[in-house]
Amino acid sequence: MNSSRLPAAEFDVEEVVRAAHPADTADLEPGTEMLRVLSPDGTMASGLTARIAGETVDFTPYLAADAEHLRSLYRDMFLIRRFDQESTALQRQGQLALWVPLTGQEAAQIGSGRALAPQDYAFPTYREHGVALTRGVEFAEILRLFRGVTNGGWDPRERNFHLYTLVLAAQALHAVGYAMGMQRDQLADPSLPPAASIAYFGDGASSEGDVHESMVFAASFDAPVVFFCQNNQWAISVPSSVQAKVPLAQRAAGYGFPGIRVDGNDVVAVEAVTRWALEHARSGRGPVLIEAYTYRMSAHTTADDPTKYRLSRDEQEWQSRDPLVRLESHLRSAGLADDTFFGDLDAEARTMATELRRAVLAMTAPDLADRFAAVYAEPHPLIQEELRFFEQYEAGFADEGKHA
Amino acid sequence: MSTMTFGRAINAGLRRAMDNDPKVVLMGEDIGKLGGVFRITDGLQKDFGPHRVLDSPLAEAGIMGTAVGMAYRGYRPVVEIQFDGFIYPAFDQIVCQVAKLHYRTQGAVKMPITIRVPFGGGIGSPEHHSESPEAYFTHTSGLRVVSVSNPQDAYTMIQQAIASDDPVLYFEPKRRYHVKGEVDEAADPASSDMGAARVVTEGTDVTLVTYGPLVPTARDAAVAASDDGTSIEVIDLRSLAPIDFATVEASVRKTGRLVVTHEAAQSGGLGAEIAASITERCFDYLEHAPVRITGFDIPYPYSKLEFHHLPDLDRILDGVDRVMRRPNSLSGLEGAPTPQGAAQ
Numbered sequence: 192m193n194s195s196r197l198p199a200a201e202f203d204v205e206e207v208v209r210a211a212h213p214a215d216t217a218d219l220e221p222g223t224e225m226l227r228v229l230s231p232d233g234t235m236a237s238g239l240t241a242r243i244a245g246e247t248v249d250f251t252p253y254l255a256a257d258a259e260h261l262r263s264l265y266r267d268m269f270l271i272r273r274f275d276q277e278s279t280a281l282q283r284q285g286q287l288a289l290w291v292p293l294t295g296q297e298a299a300q301i302g303s304g305r306a307l308a309p310q311d312y313a314f315p316t317y318r319e320h321g322v323a324l325t326r327g328v329e330f331a332e333i334l335r336l337f338r339g340v341t342n343g344g345w346d347p348r349e350r351n352f353h354l355y356t357l358v359l360a361a362q363a364l365h366a367v368g369y370a371m372g373m374q375r376d377q378l379a380d381p382s383l384p385p386a387a388s389i390a391y392f393g394d395g396a397s398s399e400g401d402v403h404e405s406m407v408f409a410a411s412f413d414a415p416v417v418f419f420c421q422n423n424q425w426a427i428s429v430p431s432s433v434q435a436k437v438p439l440a441q442r443a444a445g446y447g448f449p450g451i452r453v454d455g456n457d458v459v460a461v462e463a464v465t466r467w468a469l470e471h472a473r474s475g476r477g478p479v480l481i482e483a484y485t486y487r488m489s490a491h492t493t494a495d496d497p498t499k500y501r502l503s504r505d506e507q508e509w510q511s512r513d514p515l516v517r518l519e520s521h522l523r524s525a526g527l528a529d530d531t532f533f534g535d536l537d538a539e540a541r542t543m544a545t546e547l548r549r550a551v552l553a554m555t556a557p558d559l560a561d562r563f564a565a566v567y568a569e570p571h572p573l574i575q576e577e578l579r580f581f582e583q584y585e586a587g588f589a590d591e592g593k594h595a
Numbered sequence: 596m597s598t599m600t601f602g603r604a605i606n607a608g609l610r611r612a613m614d615n616d617p618k619v620v621l622m623g624e625d626i627g628k629l630g631g632v633f634r635i636t637d638g639l640q641k642d643f644g645p646h647r648v649l650d651s652p653l654a655e656a657g658i659m660g661t662a663v664g665m666a667y668r669g670y671r672p673v674v675e676i677q678f679d680g681f682i683y684p685a686f687d688q689i690v691c692q693v694a695k696l697h698y699r700t701q702g703a704v705k706m707p708i709t710i711r712v713p714f715g716g717g718i719g720s721p722e723h724h725s726e727s728p729e730a731y732f733t734h735t736s737g738l739r740v741v742s743v744s745n746p747q748d749a750y751t752m753i754q755q756a757i758a759s760d761d762p763v764l765y766f767e768p769k770r771r772y773h774v775k776g777e778v779d780e781a782a783d784p785a786s787s788d789m790g791a792a793r794v795v796t797e798g799t800d801v802t803l804v805t806y807g808p809l810v811p812t813a814r815d816a817a818v819a820a821s822d823d824g825t826s827i828e829v830i831d832l833r834s835l836a837p838i839d840f841a842t843v844e845a846s847v848r849k850t851g852r853l854v855v856t857h858e859a860a861q862s863g864g865l866g867a868e869i870a871a872s873i874t875e876r877c878f879d880y881l882e883h884a885p886v887r888i889t890g891f892d893i894p895y896p897y898s899k900l901e902f903h904h905l906p907d908l909d910r911i912l913d914g915v916d917r918v919m920r921r922p923n924s925l926s927g928l929e930g931a932p933t934p935q936g937a938a939q
Binding site: 341342343346347348353354356358361363364365366367368369370371372373375376378379388400401404405407408411412562565566567568569571572573574 | 617620646649651652654656657659660661662663664665666667668669670684687688691692695697698699700701702703704705707736737739759760761790837838839840841
């Protein structure tokens with residue numbers, strides 16, 4: 192067979208870069224408004240309105256831009272990036288099996304996470320370290336999975352933050368089902384505070400059937416759920432143009448609920464838009480899709496090599512839109528934070544990293560025997576039988592050391 | 596005691612579970628207004644409302660994934676998969692999520708989901724409507740799998756499955772939905788164990804293990820064999836995961852011979868697991884290698900051919916002849932008995 196006659200399965204890197212990253216992303220897809228408050232140069236708009244699903248929505252009441260709040264957003268973003276760097280180092284040194292970097296996506300994650308109310312419930316992918324921080328998950332707890340001592344790391348019920356889901360998009364359906372449960376709880380007890388769930392997924396996972404089905408179910412049952420898609424441009428090595436030919440936010444129209452594209456590197460806009468969407472969902476008006484347009488500045492995981500599929504020029508372009516740099520510019524130019532603030536934060540982050548390293552090195556695996564007990568909620572004779580065998584077998588090696 | 600059909604017994608069991616626990620919700624395609632394509636949920640939406648009996652969009656992964664979320668929130672979803680062959684779109688959610696969330700969360704999150712699956716052949720349906728997919732699920736740690744064979748078990752075990760804090764696949768033999776039987780509706784589901792197999796017919800020569808739709812066939816085979824002087828002990832497994840090996844093993848130690856029959860294909864099926872496990876557990880008691888009488892390793896055939904495919908009374912008795920070392924279809928009906936140790 193002459194393979195040159197077949198349609199090209201590959202994409203041209205130069206072409207992709209031109210398509211996905213023109214100089215001004217506002218021109219990227221005509222007709223798609225990308226909501227933004229904080230510009231890459233650090234200037235902040237005083238309000239935000241947009242046409243959403245045929246209606247003018249004023250997001251201004253949802254903007255939180257007082258000095259203390261902005262500093263706390265910066266602090267979260269700074270700490271989680273430092274955490275990301277330390278985790279990458281731990282993996283390189285063989286202390287973690289794998290690491291999934293989030294650098295570049297801090298604003299999308301911190302902004303959306305900070306918009307959540309305590310009674311809301313978040314369903315993450317495996318990259319939502321920033322959202323985890325906003326839900327009170329300890330830094331070291333996040334690394335337990337990557338250290339290989341658990342499949343989870345925290346009690347999801349204590350944080351209203353589900354464990355990481357590694358099978359793409361499966362959690363989108365869980366978020367919808369959970370929201371349907373919230374809906375029924377509210378019916379049974381109207382005194383409960385209105386609540387919503389939020390489903391995180393990426394541009395790659397947007398192609399999964401589970402995302403489609405979750406949006407169908409959410410629309411059918413008016414489930415109080417927000418779909419939060421971080422379009423970080425790359426599904427490992429495949430650009431988002433292979434996943435979608437129209438802006439992902441526009442897909443919401445096909446399901447009959449609002450879709451919003453927000454500058455995912457603008458933490459202030461992300462938070463405001465997410466707060467609006469959550470309120471929309473909690474008030475019984477149904478789901479919302481948010482597409483946070485951002486960029487994965489690092490590799491997909493520590494096992495990935497982005498130099499094989501994207502250009503350094505591409506990466507450099509996005510560095511000028513770095514979510515931390517733009518908020519720092521704003522804080523400095525508006526006189527909201529000075530060198531002391533940034534110096535203190537750096538010291539705090541270094542202490543955090545040191546403690547994190549100590550905690551990771553101290554992590555040990557539980558007994559395999561414990562794992563038998565966790566499979567079922569109720570007694571299971573065959574698992575118990577295999578456990579008895581395992582323990583007997585292991586006991587046979589108990590004296591091995593003495594005779595060595 | 597009242598007499599009711601198999602299908603009605605499941606309906607009555609669902610109704611009782613919903614009466615007893617407001618967290619029990621039913622989800623599935625066409626289960627509300629229509630009452631399901633087999634009418635198993637007939638009248639339940641009318642009596643419990645659309646918030647507890649949900650006519651879902653037509654998407655099996657969607658049903659299963661949202662059921663996971665509902666269970667996460669504290670509900671006990673009972674999911675209906677319309678036909679056996681339609682469960683595969685939900686396979687990922689069942690195997691990666693339903694089965695593993697208790698383990699992944701160290702028990703913090705339970706998955707008390709019941710997945711009802713009308714299964715098996717014999718109703719003259721087109722492709723994908725007559726399958727026996729149980730082995731895919733018995734192979735998956737974290738799931739419990741049961742199959743019911745009579746109205747009383749159907750009534751009791753659906754309640755036990757719903758009450759279980761573990762996910763349970765509940766396989767219903769759709770060709771027996773119209774079979775009538777006595778049901779004690781006052782029976783307390785907590786007083787029996789859905790994990791226990793049941794000796795249906797006692798016997799001394801051959802242990803015949805089956806479940807679901809073939810239990811009545813096996814019982815008929817035992818009656819026919821007794822006319823020829825062979826005493827068959829029929830065991831209805833009821834639970835396919837875990838298997839009650841203690842009951843099967845006790846029987847085989849008595850009879851020394853084992854035949855397993857199911858509609859599902861032979862390779863990698865329940866029969867293989869039972870034959871291997873019983874051989875490991877009581878090899879010295881066996882008079883003959885265990886024999887499997889199963890559906891063939893072909894896609895489920897056209898309905899005009901299905902009764903050549905499904906194990907029936909004669910095929911089961913042929914298997915009995917093999918373990919009894921009588922002339923059989925392998926040895927040649929007029930020929931010599933299978934030599935000891937020969938491949939089956």
